[in-house]
Amino acid sequence: MSQTVPSQIIHLPKGFSFSAVTAGVKASGRPDLSLIEAAPGTTAAALFTKNRVVAAPVEVGREALAKSRGLIRAVVINSGNANCATGKPGIKACQRICREAAKLLGVRPEQIFPSSTGIIGVPLLADKIVAKLADLISARASTEQGVAQLARAIMTTDTRPKVASAQFRAGKSTISLTGVAKGSGMIHPQLATMLVYILTDVSATPVELKRLLRESCDVSFNCMSVDGDTSTNDTVLLMASGKSGASLKTPKIRDQFSAALQQVCQSLADQIVADGEGVQHIIHLHIEQAKTRDEALRVARAIAHSLLVKTAWAGADPNWGRILSAAGSCGLPLNANHIDIYIGRQRVCGNGMGFPFDEVQAHRDLSQAHCDIRVKLRRGNASVVFQTTDLTAEYVRINADYST
Amino acid sequence: MSQTVPSQIIHLPKGFSFSAVTAGVKASGRPDLSLIEAAPGTTAAALFTKNRVVAAPVEVGREALAKSRGLIRAVVINSGNANCATGKPGIKACQRICREAAKLLGVRPEQIFPSSTGIIGVPLLADKIVAKLADLISARASTEQGVAQLARAIMTTDTRPKVASAQFRAGKSTISLTGVAKGSGMIHPQLATMLVYILTDVSATPVELKRLLRESCDVSFNCMSVDGDTSTNDTVLLMASGKSGASLKTPKIRDQFSAALQQVCQSLADQIVADGEGVQHIIHLHIEQAKTRDEALRVARAIAHSLLVKTAWAGADPNWGRILSAAGSCGLPLNANHIDIYIGRQRVCGNGMGFPFDEVQAHRDLSQAHCDIRVKLRRGNASVVFQTTDLTAEYVRINADYST
Secondary structure, three states: OOOOOOEOOOOOOOOEEEEEEOOOOOOOOOOOEEEEEEOOOOEEEEEEOOOOOOOHHHHHHHHHHHHOOOOOOEEEEEEEEOOOOOHHHHHHHHHHHHHHHHHHHOOOHHHEEEEEEEEOOOOOOHHHHHOOHHHHHHOOEOOHHHHHHHHHHOOOOOOOOEEEEEEEEEOOEEEEEEEEEEOOOOOOOOOOOOEEEEEEOOEOOHHHHHHHHHHHHHOOHHHEEOOOOOOOOOEEEEEEOOOOOOEOOOHHHHHHHHHHHHHHHHHHHHHHHHOOOOOOOEEEEEEEEEOOHHHHHHHHHHHHOOHHHHHHHHOOOOOHHHHHHHHHOOOOOOOHHHOEEEEOOEEEEEOOEEOOOOHHHHHHHHHOOEEEEEEEOOOOOEEEEEEEEOOOHHHHHHHHOOOO | OOOOOOEOOOOOOOOEEEEEEOOOOOOOOOOOEEEEEEOOOOEEEEEEOOOOOOOHHHHHHHHHHHHOOOOOOEEEEEEEEOOOOOHHHHHHHHHHHHHHHHHHHOOOHHHEEEEEEEEOOOOOOHHHHHOOHHHHHHOOEOOHHHHHHHHHHOOOOOOOOEEEEEEEEEOOEEEEEEEEEEOOOOOOOOOOOOEEEEEEOOEOOHHHHHHHHHHHHHOOHHHEEOOOOOOOOOEEEEEEOOOOOOEOOOHHHHHHHHHHHHHHHHHHHHHHHHOOOOOOOEEEEEEEEEOOHHHHHHHHHHHHOOHHHHHHHHOOOOOHHHHHHHHHOOOOOOOHHHOEEEEOOEEEEEOOEEOOOOHHHHHHHHHOOEEEEEEEOOOOOEEEEEEEEOOOHHHHHHHHOOOO
8 A cells, every 4th residue: 555644635536526606605705605526427425413403405415315326426515504494495495406406417416415514594595506506517627726615615613624635556546535524613423513525536336435434434523522512414425436447346445445535534533623613722532441442432422521621621731530520420330440541641540549640741731732631441442532622712702603 | 388488598497506617628718617417316318429430428428328327417518629539548538537526526427427529639638627627516506607607618619608498387396498509510410519408307217308309309400500510529418307396207298398398409409500600691491392301301401511502692692503403412313393492482493493583682581691491392291491501701711720
């Protein structure tokens, strides 16, 4: 395997083109309507939010994948309005956009995959979007600039665009992957206002794509939390054009692809957490010696979801008692006397008790942009690495008046 | 029934005396050691935190109730140090304090009920406390001033003492109840750094007390949340001296007592939420038309625990989409299209969609100290009223450097 390191260099997968325009959904006048067009025969698979309140595009997109048997020809994304809690009119607006885009592209409506992100509960004015579809489609190009424009146009409270790319060779073929993502607040396991599109030119069936996507998501997007809220619109879409000539049928290529996909997902997850609303510090939470990975995840989420823990991190305060207490409230029959906690390289809690440590050093470790915190449960051999963030007054400020 | 309204007037139950002194556990030099002494024959029952990480006094207190068969003669409370995550030395420190207090009071060690609140993970210096026990005991008095001192001495980040009292007549007897509480942050259902002591002069068995206490807690302390963190030290203790001459054996008295107890608990719960860290607005969350009360509670907690909802409330932002989304993530198979949401008296969401409403009025309603929010699920007839708060930048400031 060679060159699978994700980077800001965009390795354009063959068979895709991109564009973005301003349709006036965002009040700011910034680009808010974007397109990914895919070559005939492109296969696709997606994972969606587990929230019971789902946005219209999630319903319509799920149906599109089913009806088209995973043969998607274009993704139409608007930002500025989530088209959620908009009832039947929301579904109709979404379907109309898909229908009009399909007509202009000469494909079937179920081959259009819709996405929306933004405010919940405000009717989406389809007219504005439909009026710009012709411009959007005629602007499309298979260029790095097109990818960069797309990554910007899907942003809401994000402060920067998020792109990750990987490439590897298999025999005479070069396989490329490029992912773009948006997400900043409402970030929690099980996907949360997070839109991710990953494009590749490998050849694969929708079923293969779904399996690999789930594996990669489990260790990347599902192992992070900014604020614990689960969005109504989360979507991770993987599309494969097959234009590289290489196929996942070859086991070696499948392994290489799987590794590259995981790296792209991890890079995008890192970028999303780093852009978390008001985030000062990123915490890599290592939960070790759990009985099962699920158990480790449960402890990680309890810690990552505790306001008292997150605010202590905001102050770079090595208050390990709050970490211990949060772990204790996760619902598992943990034995506090078996728990060790490390901040950076220092053990700060041993057997559930304070352990002498250099507080100045711990404060310094927690003041860095990244800090490792390790919690050992002494119950088994399973572990998880979970990314989370501090909670700052800035987060509150950003979210205290979003809609008004 | 007469005069059961809880009030700041303290109706002293017969058979109890109170005191508070400074032992030097709190760095501030404020009173941090307090005592409730109870007459011989006093019965007691308690509810504790469900956190798996429990403080030494919770372990020792639970054992004391078991060994003494609910015959408690005194409560010794220190604030400033939770004596949690302090291992065996913490247990020993707690036992030593109980032993010394028992000796001075001429009772058995298991008749002393210990409590601690404050920072986690710092060894509790029993010497400081033991040295002050004689002063503490000699200062005790059966006065309203004693109750007020107790209520102050158990405070940590609380900004005001919390007392509630009720009284009713039954035949020739007058039965009094007085409760004191502390709690400000880490407040969540299942009790959270919350210490509550409720004293009465009715006559009751520990089993009767436990049953009534659980009933009253379920609709008061277990129906509120400030920050969703569950403490390691939570305790609600109910003690009955029997000195009024009236007994819970009489059904009518039991009913009157139950109502009075519920009112005292509710008043203390109200006071705790009102004193929540950084709280600007208190939200009374009415979850209605659930299938069961548990289901209603689950929806209430999901909403009360959402950072996006709580920060919107901080901005008095009628962003009902976040409420809907938080409800949707609670894990129940809710149908979004059946959900109605009201802010104040206005319907803002009908059948899961936006409903035209006066935004200025909604903003005004949410700007009040108290606001009612109603969520109807159209699934059944169960409901719950849940108290919660907004999340402000001030909360973050308070908690970002508590230990350092």
